[in-house]
Amino acid sequence: MTATLHVQGAPPDSLPPGTPLLQGQFIIDSFLNAGGFGITYLARNSLERRVVLKECYPSTMCCRSQAQVRARTRGQQTEFDVVVRLFGEEARRLAKLDHPNIVGVHDVFEDNGTAYMALDYVEGRDLLDVIETEPMRLEPAAIRAMTQKLLEAVAHVHSHDVLHRDISPDNILLDAENGPILIDFGAARDTARRASRVLSALQVVKDGYSPQEFYLAGAAQSPAGDLYSLAATLYHVLTGEPPVYSHMRLAALAERKPDPYVPLAGRLPGYDGAFLVAIDKALKVFAKDRLQSAEEWLEIIDVTARRRAMTAQVTEDPAVADRIRRLVEDTNAAVRIEQERAAREKAEKARREAEDALAREEARERRRAQAIWEAEEAERALRETEEAEQRRIAAEAEVARLEEEGVEGDETGAAPHGDTASEGPPAKGRAARKARSPGWFSRMWRGRRPVQSAEKIGQMEGYGA
Ligand SMILES: Nc1ncnc2c1ncn2[C@@H]1O[C@H](COP(=O)(O)OP(=O)(O)O)[C@@H](O)[C@H]1O
Numbered sequence: 001m002t003a004t005l006h007v008q009g010a011p012p013d014s015l016p017p018g019t020p021l022l023q024g025q026f027i028i029d030s031f032l033n034a035g036g037f038g039i040t041y042l043a044r045n046s047l048e049r050r051v052v053l054k055e056c057y058p059s060t061m062c063c064r065s066q067a068q069v070r071a072r073t074r075g076q077q078t079e080f081d082v083v084v085r086l087f088g089e090e091a092r093r094l095a096k097l098d099h100p101n102i103v104g105v106h107d108v109f110e111d112n113g114t115a116y117m118a119l120d121y122v123e124g125r126d127l128l129d130v131i132e133t134e135p136m137r138l139e140p141a142a143i144r145a146m147t148q149k150l151l152e153a154v155a156h157v158h159s160h161d162v163l164h165r166d167i168s169p170d171n172i173l174l175d176a177e178n179g180p181i182l183i184d185f186g187a188a189r190d191t192a193r194r195a196s197r198v199l200s201a202l203q204v205v206k207d208g209y210s211p212q213e214f215y216l217a218g219a220a221q222s223p224a225g226d227l228y229s230l231a232a233t234l235y236h237v238l239t240g241e242p243p244v245y246s247h248m249r250l251a252a253l254a255e256r257k258p259d260p261y262v263p264l265a266g267r268l269p270g271y272d273g274a275f276l277v278a279i280d281k282a283l284k285v286f287a288k289d290r291l292q293s294a295e296e297w298l299e300i301i302d303v304t305a306r307r308r309a310m311t312a313q314v315t316e317d318p319a320v321a322d323r324i325r326r327l328v329e330d331t332n333a334a335v336r337i338e339q340e341r342a343a344r345e346k347a348e349k350a351r352r353e354a355e356d357a358l359a360r361e362e363a364r365e366r367r368r369a370q371a372i373w374e375a376e377e378a379e380r381a382l383r384e385t386e387e388a389e390q391r392r393i394a395a396e397a398e399v400a401r402l403e404e405e406g407v408e409g410d411e412t413g414a415a416p417h418g419d420t421a422s423e424g425p426p427a428k429g430r431a432a433r434k435a436r437s438p439g440w441f442s443r444m445w446r447g448r449r450p451v452q453s454a455e456k457i458g459q460m461e462g463y464g465a
């Protein structure tokens, strides 16, 4: 969301627009957001430039009257002072970070009984907002470039012995060119929480992005924790949701169940296997199994460096040799996963082809059975026709014979059967024979079934072939 759009109902204890700070060097323009530890504002500096101001305001232990901030109770004043001091120290540490992908901290000051830091204003939207509303901005080339820049930023942070501790999609702003800027370092919050009894109950973890050790009070924290959060952020970008929460994975492993994490390797076309393997590796449950540094991660995704490492034959330095060995292992793992995926795809294609061939064979078999049945039917009809023809010939012969007899009877003056020529079976007299012109019997048969059946059989023959 753009900073200006982020304005919602400002809490009553936030500074109202127009409030001057540091003798008018900064003027509050609007409220942006309130977390448990501080309030973020949009402001202007003396040069009328837009800046973002973060106010140290741990709301469970402090309150405001007018602009002034003080501890809620006298007993909490010491703890509150410690938190304000830690906020200032953290801000000064952050101010030393100078990197194009890290928000610039250019002022730290005390006013109103608390501390403030002034940050460069970044024109853009946060990554969570982009994932949800403009995912088409996040195509593979853009994601690869973004990953590279974020890793360089994280490497820079860690090289100054600072941990971010709250890397997540809502703490990365994207400028118009998809350039990512890391904001909202959570390390100060964590230090404050450890230093203060009152703050110890506050949440400094973000489900889905925090590694399991962030949930454990007093657990050791290392750069691998930030890398876990960065990997979880990229996982969200690539799949549309964060990975299974780390504490749930830990619980599953404690119960000797399989890790419910679904790896990326082999799942997403359009990405180099090593790119996905690196994210999977940074997302291991236990810190010791993860990628240990942003540089190591960068080397894995940098194809040229990988090739160099693979072709390097010998080296005197055991640390470098170890690094190369790990790179080669990672690369081999990536290649293996790619090969497995390709083999799975090939097997699936072969199975589909076999199924199609079987279906075609079955259809052919059905057509053949149908044709055989029809041919048999035709043959039977033909047989019947032939028998009928035999009967016809016999009947005609009989007729001829009877007519012969009739002629002989006429000539011998024998009386015809029946009382009159107009009654009974077909008249057999000379007149009747004349009325039925010659050949009537065979005409009655011609053009009927024998011809039809022959044609049909002619058609059938085409089938069986
Ligand atoms: N430097 C900045 N430039 C522009 N917007 C910012 C900047 N810093 C913070 N914001 C906006 O304010 C929101 C809250 O700031 P953030 O530093 O994340 O504080 P928190 O999450 O602790 O409240 C961010 O999500 C972002 O929208």
Ligand SMILES: [Mg+2]
Binding pocket: 170, 171, 184
């Ligand atoms: Mg934030």
